Amino acid sequence: xxxxxxxxxxxxxxxxxxxxxxxxxxxxxxxxxxxxxxxxxxxxxxxxxxxxxxxxxxxxxxxxxxxxxxxxxxxxxxxxxxxxxxxxxxxxxxxxxxxxxxxxxxxxxxxxxxxxxxxxxxxxxxxxxxxxxxxxxxxxxxxxxxxxxxxxxxxxxxxxxxxxxxxxxxxxxxxxxxxxxxxxxxxxxxxxxxxxxxxxxxxxxxxxxxxxxxxxxxxxxxxxxxxxxxxxxxxxxxxxxxxxxxxxxxxxxxxxxxxxxxxxxxxxxxxxxxxxxxxxxxxxxxxxxxxxxxxxxxxxxxxxxxxxxxxxxxxxxxxxxxxxxxxxxxxxxxxxxxxxxxxxxxxxxxxxxxxxxxxxxxxxxxxxxxxxxxxxxxxxxxxxxxxxxxxxxxxxxxxxxxxxxxxxxxxxxx
Amino acid sequence: xxxxxxxxxxxxxxxxxxxxxxxxxxxxxxxxxxxxxxxxxxxxxxxxxxxxxxxxxxxxxxxxxxxxxxxxxxxxxxxxxxxxxxxxxxxxxxxxxxxxxxxxxxxxxxxxxxxxx
Numbered sequence: 001x002x003x004x005x006x007x008x009x010x011x012x013x014x015x016x017x018x019x020x021x022x023x024x025x026x027x028x029x030x031x032x033x034x035x036x037x038x039x040x041x042x043x044x045x046x047x048x049x050x051x052x053x054x055x056x057x058x059x060x061x062x063x064x065x066x067x068x069x070x071x072x073x074x075x076x077x078x079x080x081x082x083x084x085x086x087x088x089x090x091x092x093x094x095x096x097x098x099x100x101x102x103x104x105x106x107x108x109x110x111x112x113x114x115x116x117x118x119x120x121x122x123x124x125x126x127x128x129x130x131x132x133x134x135x136x137x138x139x140x141x142x143x144x145x146x147x148x149x150x151x152x153x154x155x156x157x158x159x160x161x162x163x164x165x166x167x168x169x170x171x172x173x174x175x176x177x178x179x180x181x182x183x184x185x186x187x188x189x190x191x192x193x194x195x196x197x198x199x200x201x202x203x204x205x206x207x208x209x210x211x212x213x214x215x216x217x218x219x220x221x222x223x224x225x226x227x228x229x230x231x232x233x234x235x236x237x238x239x240x241x242x243x244x245x246x247x248x249x250x251x252x253x254x255x256x257x258x259x260x261x262x263x264x265x266x267x268x269x270x271x272x273x274x275x276x277x278x279x280x281x282x283x284x285x286x287x288x289x290x291x292x293x294x295x296x297x298x299x300x301x302x303x304x305x306x307x308x309x310x311x312x313x314x315x316x317x318x319x320x321x322x323x324x325x326x327x328x329x330x331x332x333x334x335x336x337x338x339x340x341x342x343x344x345x346x347x348x349x350x351x352x353x354x355x356x357x358x359x360x361x362x363x364x365x366x367x368x369x370x371x372x373x374x375x376x377x378x379x380x381x382x383x384x385x386x387x388x389x390x391x392x393x394x395x396x397x398x399x400x401x402x403x404x405x406x407x408x409x410x411x412x413x414x
Numbered sequence: 415x416x417x418x419x420x421x422x423x424x425x426x427x428x429x430x431x432x433x434x435x436x437x438x439x440x441x442x443x444x445x446x447x448x449x450x451x452x453x454x455x456x457x458x459x460x461x462x463x464x465x466x467x468x469x470x471x472x473x474x475x476x477x478x479x480x481x482x483x484x485x486x487x488x489x490x491x492x493x494x495x496x497x498x499x500x501x502x503x504x505x506x507x508x509x510x511x512x513x514x515x516x517x518x519x520x521x522x523x524x525x526x527x528x529x530x531x
């Protein structure tokens with residue numbers, strides 16, 4: 001792998017950037033792997049990367065139906081934060097933030113992680129109580145979090161309309177929160193995983209599994225059958241579909257979640273601003289686009305589009321809070337299929353099939369967890385036992401009742 | 415804009431309706447004998463299919479009555495709606511979810527007419 005640096009940039013400038021090597025190979029699938037990861041999004045690629053680098057298992061393939069990062073990795077609003085209510089969530093998401101902080105250096109790939117600060121606005125007494133409870137809980141878990149007043153919000157975001165229909169009464173600030181470049185995360189992990197020996201196989205759709213005596217034997221794909229000792233499934237919105245191929249069900253429902261970007265503007269929003277109560281969030285990409293998101297569609301669908309009325313539900317609150325954007329034109333809109341659990345917490349789990357592991361249920365907020373999710377999932381697969389951080393997120397919580405209920409707490413907006 | 419045909423009120427905008435999730439999930443009887451896994455399965459586990467889905471809706475901003483519907487989850491096209499207690503209309507295997515039921519059946523009858531002709 002060529003190391004990216006100012007010197008390699010200068011060297012390649014001399015040849016008009018025509019001679020850059022490919023960032024990763026595109027090998028044909030081998031007949032057998034120690035581990036096959038299904039799904040070439042951020043979480044899947046991160047899993048493969050940590051399998052190869054941390055766990056020492058390099059005979060690994062990532063198989064992807066389309067192209068890398070073409071699913072929810074390329075469709076989210078790139079927000080990174082770890083201000084969750086419950087201890088289990090704090091451990092998982094803060095593990096991810098810790099990894100984010102050194103990720104560009106580790107991967108030798110600029111993932112443009114920018115800890116620009118993240119604001120959760122509170123608009124009513126309930127919101128104030130909620131951020132009070134959550135803020136203190138987060139603080140006790142050693143995650144950074146501070147309460148700020150409307151005046152301080154105004155200082156950070158001078159163009160905000162504090163006295164809107166639902167006035168801003170306070171906010172919770174996580175300074176270590178921010179954004180990262182979504183594609184770079186997929187590409188960076190792919191390049192580093194490839195360099196560590198992982199085969200990344202695109203345009204390779206899973207069509208079924210060979211299972212004998214309840215143990216995984218092979219993955220049947222559009223490019224032939226690939227034998228596998230272990231299989232990790234990281235297929236986000238399509239996890240139910242893949243689980244059905246393996247003969248069991250998941251406690252998931254898939255909903256489209258939309259996001260929008262505006263035409264590029266000069267720098268104006270230098271943090272991430274979210275609001276659970278009126279359900280809209282906004283940040284600005286390094287290209288200058290306003291990146292805006294809201295709530296998902298209320299009915300299950302795999303349409304990757306989203307409903308029209310949701311656009312209005314997002315645009316209304318955004319304009320009420322930030323009237324300055326009333327003439328900004330939106331450039332693109334899209335939907336991603338989010339796999340949502342009842343408690344709005346992810347599922348990292350063994351399955352009824354021996355040797356098969358699932359990492360799914362990240363719902364509307366998986367991007368932020370990409371490094372942490374991949375790391376603990378890789379260690380779980382390698383060891384055959386769930387990593388202590390991942391263990392509470394096993395699917396047996398849906399029969400034991402030990403839910404990690406972020407549904408009513410932190411995880412409404414992402 | 416997605417429209418839904420309420421069996422009582424007719425075609426209305428989707429925002430008048432609330433979604434009720436997967437249909438035809440019977441509450442288990444003899445609940446005292448259920449295992450934790452069976453309870454969990456009833457409460458949390460869903461088919462969540464990519465394709466034909468039998469589901470419940472209620473016309474919240476209209477007659478406020480519940481009914482069932484058959485919808486394709488890739489295209490959001492409804493095959494049909496039916497009242498609670500009625501038997502579910504099953505779409506044919508080769509329905510791709512793009513055509514409405516009327517379009518599909520019209521295409522079928524044209525094909526059949528051609529064959530005969």
